[in-house]
Amino acid sequence: MDIGGHVAALGGGPGADRRLWRISDDLGALRAQVRTFAGRAGLSGDRLDDLVLAANEAAVGVLTQGGGGLLTAGADPLGVSVDVLGGEAGPRTGLLFGPPGPGPGRGGLWLIQELCDEVSLDDLGGRLRLTMFVARR
């Protein structure tokens, strides 16, 4: 899979560590897995909380689209990356909402951009991929 950016740089690098999970309704378990991975990779405090929340918001976006998806986490000396790849089916409105506020379907991508140091969103042949990076600092 061509994953680009920070995660691609990890692909064959020495000491690169990556994990992949399928996104399901069990968001609590997914958050726990991302937290454990990112904590072991050196994130802590607000940085760790921010990445876990960003990954959660992206996963919620995938679930909102009505399809399955994959979450990949990777670590390098600079920080931790999370890629979320959505399914092919469904509308693409899950991630594309505005600032948080009352009413459904708001907050996800806006919040992710506030939480992460780098965010990119691209189209992989009909599937949306969101890449997020949080530096160790």
Add this chain to the structure above:
Amino acid sequence: MTEPIELSSRRLPGGVVVISVAGELDAHTGRHLEAYLGTVRERPDDRLVIDLSEVPFLDSGGLRVLLDAHVRAREHASRVHLAAPRRQAARVLTLTRADRYLRVHETVDEAVSAALADAPGEDPGGTS
């Protein structure tokens, strides 16, 4: 599924209801809180204190429930007070600027005092 949240409430004299939430408040568990808020309100202008001291995680779905509660309270000239959010929840409230709408207090006692100071049935003012 995400672990269920635990919800409890106590009604104080003066139309103040303290709701205690224990567990991660996300898009799924937020639905339970939303339904619960509807059951504990005896009057539409009840003032709600939501104790977040046992909420280790808050996401935009959980935040939406709190903001919806705020909107509903404002429609009845009432107000929602949040009490004792942990670090992650406090950060979400700040980052999203939701703390401009929701009154956030360091302790439950402070939140209850503030809620009691809100005159029932009168527009409490502030940002709507």
